[in-house]
Amino acid sequence: ENYKNYDFGLHSxxxxxxxxxxxxxxxxxxxxxxxxxxxxxxxxxxxILEACGYDVIKANLVNDRGIHICRxxxxxxxxGEGKTPEFxxxxxxxxxxxxxxxxxxxxxxxxxxxxxxxxxxxxxxKEAPLQKEAxxxxxxxxxxxxxxxxxxxxxxxxxxxxxxxxxxxxxxxFDKIYRESETYLLGKKLVDEGLxxxxxxxxxxxxxxxxxxxxxxxxxxxxxxxxxSVYMTQxxxxxxLKYDDYKIDQSIYVIGDExxxxxxxxxxxxxKLGKSYADGIYHLSYGMVELPHGKMKSREGTVVDxxxxxxxxxxxxxxxxxxxxxVRDFSEEELKTLYETLGLGAMKFYLLRVDPKKRxxxxxxxSIDFHGFTAPFIQYTHARIQSIFxxxxxxxxxxxxxxxxxxxxxxxxEKQVVLQLELFPQALLEACDERNPSVVAGYCYELAKTFNTxxxxxxxxxxxxxxxxxxRLQLCLITAKVIKKGMGLLGIRVPDRM
RNA sequence: GGCUCCGUGGCUCAACUGAAUAGAGCACUUGACUACGGAUCAAGAGGUUCCAGGUUUGAAUCCUGGCGGAGUCACCA
Numbered sequence: 001e002n003y004k005n006y007d008f009g010l011h012s013x014x015x016x017x018x019x020x021x022x023x024x025x026x027x028x029x030x031x032x033x034x035x036x037x038x039x040x041x042x043x044x045x046x047x048i049l050e051a052c053g054y055d056v057i058k059a060n061l062v063n064d065r066g067i068h069i070c071r072x073x074x075x076x077x078x079x080g081e082g083k084t085p086e087f088x089x090x091x092x093x094x095x096x097x098x099x100x101x102x103x104x105x106x107x108x109x110x111x112x113x114x115x116x117x118x119x120x121x122x123x124x125x126k127e128a129p130l131q132k133e134a135x136x137x138x139x140x141x142x143x144x145x146x147x148x149x150x151x152x153x154x155x156x157x158x159x160x161x162x163x164x165x166x167x168x169x170x171x172x173x174f175d176k177i178y179r180e181s182e183t184y185l186l187g188k189k190l191v192d193e194g195l196x197x198x199x200x201x202x203x204x205x206x207x208x209x210x211x212x213x214x215x216x217x218x219x220x221x222x223x224x225x226x227x228x229s230v231y232m233t234q235x236x237x238x239x240x241l242k243y244d245d246y247k248i249d250q251s252i253y254v255i256g257d258e259x260x261x262x263x264x265x266x267x268x269x270x271x272k273l274g275k276s277y278a279d280g281i282y283h284l285s286y287g288m289v290e291l292p293h294g295k296m297k298s299r300e301g302t303v304v305d306x307x308x309x310x311x312x313x314x315x316x317x318x319x320x321x322x323x324x325x326x327v328r329d330f331s332e333e334e335l336k337t338l339y340e341t342l343g344l345g346a347m348k349f350y351l352l353r354v355d356p357k358k359r360x361x362x363x364x365x366x367s368i369d370f371h372g373f374t375a376p377f378i379q380y381t382h383a384r385i386q387s388i389f390x391x392x393x394x395x396x397x398x399x400x401x402x403x404x405x406x407x408x409x410x411x412x413x414e415k416q417v418v419l420q421l422e423l424f425p426q427a428l429l430e431a432c433d434e435r436n437p438s439v440v441a442g443y444c445y446e447l448a449k450t451f452n453t454x455x456x457x458x459x460x461x462x463x464x465x466x467x468x469x470x471x472r473l474q475l476c477l478i479t480a481k482v483i484k485k486g487m488g489l490l491g492i493r494v495p496d497r498m
Numbered sequence: 499g500g501c502u503c504c505g506u507g508g509c510u511c512a513a514c515u516g517a518a519u520a521g522a523g524c525a526c527u528u529g530a531c532u533a534c535g536g537a538u539c540a541a542g543a544g545g546u547u548c549c550a551g552g553u554u555u556g557a558a559u560c561c562u563g564g565c566g567g568a569g570u571c572a573c574c575a
Binding site: 066207216218221223226230258259260262287288290295324342354355360361369370371372373377381387388391430438446449453456462476497 | 503523535537571
């Protein structure tokens with residue numbers, strides 16, 4: 001009965017505004033597997049919040065300033081020979097990333113040389129000529145040096161263009177982009193504010209600190225001796241800016257668990273500063289993605305690149321689909337869309353099906369398995385349902401959802417499907433409260449499984465009676481809708497044929 | 499070293515926050531298309547929940563102590 005005009009768990013606005021920040025890349029190298037978990041998690045959780053009645057702003061805080069980008073800049077100046085991404089024919093983020101790698105190669109050698117010359121490791125790290133160039137570049141940038149800023153802008157634009165291509169392919173978008181280059185000055189203001197209030201203090205060399213030892217934490221640096229900002233400075237400013245811009249009730253940060261401490265400190269400092277929005281800060285912390293052989297290390301070249309990963313998954317979907325040969329009549333365009341839907345769907349689901357808090361092992365071979373607890377399994381269920389509608393000449397959009405439960409004697413298989421469908425709103429709320437999209441992933445899987453059992457045991461088209469047929473068609477329809485809705489909350493599309 | 503988190507069949511994950519026979523998937527074994535799509539379904543085998551104590555009518559879950567692993571404690575971000 002509940003399914004008449006049922007809106008599948010959607011709630012109207014509950015009056016709360018939430019910002020979800022995710023992705024948050026550095027502009028010195030391309031996105032990798034870890035970012036993928038972050039992005040899919042953030043995007044999915046934003047959708048879940050929306051479905052539960054929140055007004056959601058999806059934000060991306062790009063770390064576009066600092067020594068890391070200066071390193072890429074110096075390397076490009078020294079070794080780039082004026083080349084551009086267009087010239088090389090590669091994405092801008094990969095292009096700039098190449099120079100970051102180059103920097104590290106040379107830097108490492110210079111350190112080794114200096115250490116061989118009698119310097120300590122720490123000294124060598126500071127004295128290496130290339131590092132000195134980078135530091136000088138940062139200083140110039142902070143002093144608004146025309147050339148430095150122009151180069152910085154040029155290289156960042158390359159990277160942004162590259163990122164945009166990746167986001168497009170992932171089918172994620174943002175409502176607001178913050179750049180740390182635009183927020184760090186505000187952060188410095190907040191530091192001044194804290195100094196005036198006596199919450200922070202200056203050390204002899206001029207660096208600014210706050211002492212959080214009473215709260216069980218350590219002393220924390222807020223401003224370097226030379227007056228330049230650190231990570232925390234920028235985050236203070238960004239937090240303020242987010243609130244000024246949107247007057248949000250909650251501010252959710254999707255950030256890896258290696259920053260648990262940092263986020264704790266950030267919130268505490270803002271609370272001490274008496275900021276009303278501080279209490280609304282929540283760190284949606286997620287565990288690192290590891291590979292079967294250990295964790296990803298850029299130094300050892302074991303980082304899995306996000307773009308490569310996506311291509312691999314889509315290629316696998318293509319291969320698999322061709323082997324099965326069920327969509328030979330598809331146009332090129334349709335095939336391309338299908339492969340993206342299946343490949344990226346499988347990848348998103350693989351990353352979202354586990355509790356975000358926990359570290360996870362990414363097994364490339366298992367991730368491309370399209371059986372069992374996977375997106376293609378669920379997508380397949382959806383496609384088969386659509387197949388029934390095609391056969392019955394029914395337009396799902398026009399088919400009315402009207403279950404007259406009272407008159408029916410439900411078969412056990414039918415009952416199980418109904419019971420499972422009833423759980424959807426509950427799963428949605430749980431995912432929202434627990435801040436855990438994997439609840440939705442698990443739900444979709446259970447629903448698909450329950451439906452498949454029903455499907456394999458009872459015929460829809462050749463049902464015992466017209467009434468039964470009607471009922472089962474309705475079960476099919478609602479199942480398809482809930483699957484589509486649920487998977488949509490994970491950012492995964494479901495095809496009508498595959 | 500201090501603080502935080504984690505340890506569940508060969509592998510990847512669950513377990514409504516203390517409940518009854520610890521659930522799924524992969525891999526393995528066996529079955530099912532003259533039935534709406536076999537990317538499916540049905541069945542089987544596989545566990546001392548890291549170890550040792552403790553609390554409890556009852557512990558994977560809570561406490562203590564080990565062992566093993568991760569993160570963090572930067573004038574990096």
